[in-house]
Amino acid sequence: MKRYSAFAVAREAFRHHAGWERAWRNPEPKKSYDVIIIGAGGHGLATAFWLGKNHGITNVAVIEKGWLGGGNTGRNTTIIRSNYLQDPSAAIYEKSRSLYETMSQDVNYNIMFSPRGVMMLAQTHHEVRGYLRTEHANNLQGVATTFVGPEKVKELCPIINIDGPRYPVLGALWQPRGGTARHDAVAWGYARACSDMGMDIIQQCEVTGVRQQGGQVTGVDTTKGAIDCKKLGIVVAGHSGVLADMAGFRLPLESVALQALVSEPIKPCMDVVVMANTVHGYMSQSDKGEMVIGGGTDGYNNYTQRGSFHHIEETVRALIETFPMISRLKMLRQWGGIVDVTGDRSPIIGKTPLGNCFINCGWGTGGFKAIPGSGWATAEMIAKGEPGPLAAEFGMDRFKEGRFIDESVAAGVAH
Amino acid sequence: MLTLNCPYCGIAADETELSPGGQAHLKRFGPGSSEDEFEGYLFMRENPRGVHFERWRHSNGCGKWFHAARCTSTLEVFGTYSAQTVEPPAELRKTISEKRPGWSWGEFS
Ligand SMILES: Cc1cc2nc3c(=O)[nH]c(=O)nc-3n(C[C@H](O)[C@H](O)[C@H](O)COP(=O)(O)OP(=O)(O)OC[C@H]3O[C@@H](n4cnc5c(N)ncnc54)[C@H](O)[C@@H]3O)c2cc1C
Ligand SMILES: [Zn+2]
Numbered sequence: 001m002k003r004y005s006a007f008a009v010a011r012e013a014f015r016h017h018a019g020w021e022r023a024w025r026n027p028e029p030k031k032s033y034d035v036i037i038i039g040a041g042g043h044g045l046a047t048a049f050w051l052g053k054n055h056g057i058t059n060v061a062v063i064e065k066g067w068l069g070g071g072n073t074g075r076n077t078t079i080i081r082s083n084y085l086q087d088p089s090a091a092i093y094e095k096s097r098s099l100y101e102t103m104s105q106d107v108n109y110n111i112m113f114s115p116r117g118v119m120m121l122a123q124t125h126h127e128v129r130g131y132l133r134t135e136h137a138n139n140l141q142g143v144a145t146t147f148v149g150p151e152k153v154k155e156l157c158p159i160i161n162i163d164g165p166r167y168p169v170l171g172a173l174w175q176p177r178g179g180t181a182r183h184d185a186v187a188w189g190y191a192r193a194c195s196d197m198g199m200d201i202i203q204q205c206e207v208t209g210v211r212q213q214g215g216q217v218t219g220v221d222t223t224k225g226a227i228d229c230k231k232l233g234i235v236v237a238g239h240s241g242v243l244a245d246m247a248g249f250r251l252p253l254e255s256v257a258l259q260a261l262v263s264e265p266i267k268p269c270m271d272v273v274v275m276a277n278t279v280h281g282y283m284s285q286s287d288k289g290e291m292v293i294g295g296g297t298d299g300y301n302n303y304t305q306r307g308s309f310h311h312i313e314e315t316v317r318a319l320i321e322t323f324p325m326i327s328r329l330k331m332l333r334q335w336g337g338i339v340d341v342t343g344d345r346s347p348i349i350g351k352t353p354l355g356n357c358f359i360n361c362g363w364g365t366g367g368f369k370a371i372p373g374s375g376w377a378t379a380e381m382i383a384k385g386e387p388g389p390l391a392a393e394f395g396m397d398r399f400k401e402g403r404f405i406d407e408s409v410a411a412g413v414a415h
Numbered sequence: 416m417l418t419l420n421c422p423y424c425g426i427a428a429d430e431t432e433l434s435p436g437g438q439a440h441l442k443r444f445g446p447g448s449s450e451d452e453f454e455g456y457l458f459m460r461e462n463p464r465g466v467h468f469e470r471w472r473h474s475n476g477c478g479k480w481f482h483a484a485r486c487t488s489t490l491e492v493f494g495t496y497s498a499q500t501v502e503p504p505a506e507l508r509k510t511i512s513e514k515r516p517g518w519s520w521g522e523f524s
Contacts, residue, residue, distance in 0.1 A: 189496075239464070241462035242462075242464050250459050251446070251459075251462070252454070252458035252460070253462065254460050254462045255462055255464075257489075285496060299434070299435035299465075300417075300435040300469060300485075301467055301469070301487045302487055302490070302491070303464045303487050303488045304487075304488065306490075308416060308417065308430055309416060310416070310430065310431050316417055331469055343457070343458045398451050398455070399454055399458040400453075400454040401450075401452065
């Protein structure tokens with residue numbers, strides 16, 4: 001693989017850009033692999049990447065039914081933060097945030113990580129108390145966050161109306177090192193690096209069955225035929241229940257639609273990410289100038305990647321109250337993804353009842369921020385056969401044992 | 416937009432009139448039940464790509480709970496029925512079988 005660099009750009013400029021290579025190979029599947037990862041979203045690709053980088057396992061296939069990054073990874077609003085409440089969450093999200101800082105160098109691909117700061121507004125007294133608690137917890141966990149007052153909110157984001165009639169802004173939890181990144185680039189960067197290590201990324205290939213013998217996984221059936229493997233990682237977000245069904249176990253999660261939308265591009269007006277959990281909306285401005293907007297999930301099970309229009313209306317209504325200047329903006333695009341939501345709003349990373357079959361799912365509405373760290377932890381688990389310290393608490397047994405990692409209170413909306 | 420017929424008022428209710436209430440026909444478990452039973456009751460949900468049975472409330476209408484049968488991969492509504500039952504009516508199951516041969520859901524098929 002030729003490296004991307006300023007020199008490469010200059011070199012190609014002199015020869016009509018004729019020398020750029022394809023970013024990844026498009027191979028046919030081999031008969032067997034050491035590890036198969038199902039799902040070429042961010043989490044699946046990051047798992048493959050760290051399997052190669054940290055554990056030297058490169059006889060790996062990542063199997064994707066659509067195109068890589070076409071699931072939630074390419075549909076999300078890219079908020080990255082790590083100021084969660086519980087210790088296991090803070091550990092894995094902070095690992096992930098810090099890996100985002102060096103990812104462009106690690107994969108030699110510009111993922112446009114922009115640590116512009118993330119602000120979560122407190123608009124009720126209950127929320128103020130909740131965020132003060134998170135601030136204290138984060139200080140003990142070594143995650144840099146502070147609670148700031150309304151004046152600071154206005155200073156950081158002048159377009160906010162802090163004196164709204166229903167929900168005045170009482171303060172905010174502020175994580176200056178949070179931010180955004182280019183979602184496609186995260187998938188593409190990992191895909192290119194994995195392909196370069198000799199891994200096969202097989203797109204347009206749906207897994208239709210999980211093969212097993214004597215309680216151990218032996219391979220998968222796909223629309224391109226059967227493929228054997230020694231170990232299997234299921235990393236399919238909204239379709240986790242479907243894959244678990246193929247593998248013969250159940251998961252404590254449900255699949256629902258989450259939507260987002262972007263406006264027409266406007267001049268720079270906001271250089272932080274703002275989340276307003278009480279009124280259910282959040283917004284940031286992309287490098288192209290579009291306002292990127294999201295809200296809460298739909299309320300019922302859905303696999304169609306289409307959501308209900310009235311949720312868009314609610315989100316926009318809430319944000320117009322918070323940011324009056326957007327009231328005349330035209331919206332350009334709107335879309336949905338299917339997110340896998342668990343009872344405690346924390347992910348599942350763990351072994352499954354099927355031997356040598358591992359799962360990473362349940363990231364729900366907020367797993368983009370976790371991609372590098374989750375891949376790191378999942379790769380470690382697949383390589384060693386047991387979850388390491390980052391993943392240990394996230395096993396699916398926690399629901400039976402009552403060891404919840406409860407983030408549902410901490411993150412009213414999502415992300 | 417989702418439209419469900421409220422079996423009590425008999426009107427076609429728009430989604431904005433309704434509140435979703437999750438999976439229908441849950442078996443409840445109380446004191447003395449095993450950990451597996453509690454886990455199943457509290458956290459394990461049918462999450463099918465296909466036929467699903469749900470509870471809904473006509474919250475901005477008559478206020479009553481009812482049941483609906485839907486397809487989660489096409490958003491087709493197979494029908495709605497009263498909440499005063501522990502299983503989907505035979506008639507509705509027949510309709511679903513004609514449209515989705517071989518379906519099964521929990522202990523029903
Ligand atoms: C609208 C929206 C906004 C969001 N905003 C944010 C945000 O601001 N910040 C944040 O941190 N998170 C956010 N998220 C959540 C985030 O997008 C997800 O948690 C994350 O992208 C999940 O990544 P993944 O790799 O697990 O899943 P995906 O990217 O969905 O990848 C799973 C892949 O598996 C494939 N697959 C499924 N079934 C099969 C099969 N049978 N065979 C082969 N392949 C299969 C799918 O095609 C898909 O490509 C948002 C999500 C949505 C929908
Ligand atoms: Zn009614």
